[in-house]
Amino acid sequence: MIEFKNVVKQYPNGTIGLNNINLTIGEGEFVVIVGLSGAGKSTLLRSVNRLHDISSGEIVVDGKSITKASGKQLRRIRRDIGMIFQSFNLVKRATVLRNVLSGRVGYHSTFSTMFGYFPKEDHDIALDALSRVNIREKAYSRADQLSGGQQQRVSIARALAQKPKVILADEPVASLDPLTTRQVMDDLQRINRELKITTIVNLHFIDLAREYATRIIGLRAGEVVFDGPVSEATDAKFAEIYGRPINEDELLAAEAAKGGVTV
Amino acid sequence: MTPAPTPETAEVGAPPPPPSKKPAPTIDSKGPQRFKALFTWLAFIVVIVVCGIRVDADFVQLFSKNSMDNVGRIMNDLIRPDWSYTGRILPAMIETVQIAIAGTVIGSVLAVPVALLCAVNVMPKKIVTIPARIVLNLVRTIPDLLFAAVFVAVFGIGAFAGMLALVFFSFGLVAKLTYEAIEAIDPGPLEAMTASGANKIQLIVFGVIPQALPYFFSYVLYTFEVNVRAAAVLGFVGAGGIGLHLDQQLNSLRYDRASTIILLTLVIVLVIDYASTYLRRKLL
Ligand SMILES: Nc1ncnc2c1ncn2[C@@H]1O[C@H](COP(=O)(O)OP(=O)(O)OP(=O)(O)O)[C@@H](O)[C@H]1O
Ligand SMILES: [Mg+2]
Numbered sequence: 001m002i003e004f005k006n007v008v009k010q011y012p013n014g015t016i017g018l019n020n021i022n023l024t025i026g027e028g029e030f031v032v033i034v035g036l037s038g039a040g041k042s043t044l045l046r047s048v049n050r051l052h053d054i055s056s057g058e059i060v061v062d063g064k065s066i067t068k069a070s071g072k073q074l075r076r077i078r079r080d081i082g083m084i085f086q087s088f089n090l091v092k093r094a095t096v097l098r099n100v101l102s103g104r105v106g107y108h109s110t111f112s113t114m115f116g117y118f119p120k121e122d123h124d125i126a127l128d129a130l131s132r133v134n135i136r137e138k139a140y141s142r143a144d145q146l147s148g149g150q151q152q153r154v155s156i157a158r159a160l161a162q163k164p165k166v167i168l169a170d171e172p173v174a175s176l177d178p179l180t181t182r183q184v185m186d187d188l189q190r191i192n193r194e195l196k197i198t199t200i201v202n203l204h205f206i207d208l209a210r211e212y213a214t215r216i217i218g219l220r221a222g223e224v225v226f227d228g229p230v231s232e233a234t235d236a237k238f239a240e241i242y243g244r245p246i247n248e249d250e251l252l253a254a255e256a257a258k259g260g261v262t263v
Numbered sequence: 264m265t266p267a268p269t270p271e272t273a274e275v276g277a278p279p280p281p282p283s284k285k286p287a288p289t290i291d292s293k294g295p296q297r298f299k300a301l302f303t304w305l306a307f308i309v310v311i312v313v314c315g316i317r318v319d320a321d322f323v324q325l326f327s328k329n330s331m332d333n334v335g336r337i338m339n340d341l342i343r344p345d346w347s348y349t350g351r352i353l354p355a356m357i358e359t360v361q362i363a364i365a366g367t368v369i370g371s372v373l374a375v376p377v378a379l380l381c382a383v384n385v386m387p388k389k390i391v392t393i394p395a396r397i398v399l400n401l402v403r404t405i406p407d408l409l410f411a412a413v414f415v416a417v418f419g420i421g422a423f424a425g426m427l428a429l430v431f432f433s434f435g436l437v438a439k440l441t442y443e444a445i446e447a448i449d450p451g452p453l454e455a456m457t458a459s460g461a462n463k464i465q466l467i468v469f470g471v472i473p474q475a476l477p478y479f480f481s482y483v484l485y486t487f488e489v490n491v492r493a494a495a496v497l498g499f500v501g502a503g504g505i506g507l508h509l510d511q512q513l514n515s516l517r518y519d520r521a522s523t524i525i526l527l528t529l530v531i532v533l534v535i536d537y538a539s540t541y542l543r544r545k546l547l
Contacts (some may be wrong), residue, residue, distance in 0.1 A: 049458050078461030089451030091473045102469040106460030113465050155455070162459055 001025055002048060002166065002174035002198065009043055009222070017043035018054070019222040025215075027165075028196045030189065032209040033081070036242055041202040044219065045168045049081045050074065062165055068186035079106030082159025082197075084169040084188075088151045092144035096135070096154050099143055099219075100126040100180035122161075129160035133187050149180030156187055160195075167191070169201040173208070185212050200204035205252040206238055264300040284417035292409070302437030340518030341525075348520045349527065352508050356527055359504035360535075362422050362497065367431025371483045373430070374438035378479075381442035384450060385463075385471055399442075407493050411502035425494060432493065433486045444478035445471060477546045484539040485545075491535050495528050 002025040009018040037093045046052040058067045104122045130136040133153035173181040192199040218226030218241035249253040380395040414424035453470040498506020512520040
């Protein structure tokens with residue numbers, strides 16, 4: 001469970017990233033956050049694992065306040081939160097397996113990880129994570145030899161290797177083509193359902209949000225302007241979130257049609 | 264399936280953009296440019312003349328009969344190297360390479376922690392990076408021969424002083440190049456490691472080192488190349504290696520033997536340069 005209590009984030013230059021956010025996200029939910037560029041989606045997601053510090057308020061993850069945590073405590077909470085990035089953030093010259101194993105470091109002492117050693121169980125966990133995203137056969141390839149979609153699945157496997165309770169994904173499909181987009185979203189959905197991992201995804205495709213989410217949260221200028229199930233997220237509601245009618249390029253189907261792909 | 268059109272494919276057939284966005288030079292902009300070129304040449308000539316006067320450069324002396332005779336005699340000896348001398352200088356030649364290897368390896372190892380402390384993407388705290396950079400820059404301002412002279416004075420004549428000089432020199436060079444390479448690595452993996460709950464050392468081991476290691480090795484090899492050359496002249500200040508012999512043979516006017524030393528050094532340096540360049544190309 002993730003709780004936002006009166007969360008405010010002001011950047012050093014004065015920009016308000018988040019303005020008094022109050023949210024409770026329950027276990028196993030698949031939440032999609034939508035909003036215009038600059039609405040504060042990334043800021044919200046990065047506050048959860050404290051890649052960004054918030055200015056006031058509190059964020060509680062699984063009963064523990066990440067806002068008040070520090071040092072080892074903070075790293076323990078982060079270990080339970082997997083994160084997936086738009087640009088994959090893999091070490092490109094390292095092997096796929098090495099990248100996935102790096103998700104395990106939170107479970108080991110500094111000394112034992114210093115020499116890059118991982119016990120056999122970790123190798124099993126890593127290979128199992130790769131199987132879940134259907135790229136186990138790539139375990140010994142260098143990460144930069146994989147396609148974008150495959151790299152994103154490696155980064156999902158790395159997050160899974162953490163054995164997380166929560167997965168955060170910031171625009172995970174923004175640099176992928178429509179077909180790969182579906183595969184990656186399917187992976188995230190399957191993991192959410194099978195492992196009951198609470199999942200929060202930032203997306204800018206409206207149809208994709210409706211298709212995969214169990215709950216949609218709309219942000220505008222750092223405030224929550226919509227929060228409800230998919231059935232309530234009508235075109236009119238989206239127009240409200242965006243402050244204007246929906247554009248063609250906010251639909252994956254339209255993008256796909258442009259590229260000549262049917263999905 | 265066809266991929267979504269990218270800006271490049273959409274623009275196929277369009278003429279290539281002009282190589283430069285600068286406007287074509289007009290008569291107005293040509294005037295100052297010409298003046299600049301002229302001024303540069305003038306300044307260049309003035310500097311050379313002034314320097315020549317200061318160091319008492321004398322063209323008459325340079326081309327006098329006496330000088331020419333000397334050059335001729337030395338050249339005559341130099342093109343007849345004394346090959347029988349090779350065996351006697353081989354140990355010193357090996358020592359030279361050993362000084363270079365030891366200096367490079369020890370200096371490079373010491374450079375690693377300092378490079379990490381200097382890099383702001385690893386150490387965001389200025390309290391750490393600024394003093395580390397000051398120390399590094401101080402070390403780098405001192406030339407290797409000065410280090411060698413100082414260490415000869417402290418530890419006595421011999422290879423140890425030379426090695427120590429190269430330790431400091433390599434440390435400065437490798438640390439500087441490496442920290443700049445570290446600052447240029449992809450920040451993505453570092454962010455991912457932080458997000459997964461890694462501590463600083465784990466972040467370095469899994470995010471920084473795999474990205475920076477090829478650069479580091481490449482700089483170590485490059486430093487080794489430089490050090491072999493430096494080690495060859497360290498002997499002039501008594502810091503061991505082949506330089507001592509070269510100094511002696513030059514002083515006793517045995518240019519045939521000096522020639523042997525110079526040619527042997529040349530061969531060693533060329534072989535090492537070639538091997539090192541090959542390895543560095545493989546690394547990056
Ligand atoms: N490091 C920063 N310093 C100052 N302002 C920032 C910083 N990062 C983001 N902002 C500002 O905070 C606001 C929210 O940014 P955020 O990145 O969260 O938006 P977003 O909804 O993720 O947008 P996008 O869809 O473009 O990724 C924007 O106005 C942005 O300009
Ligand atoms: Mg964003």
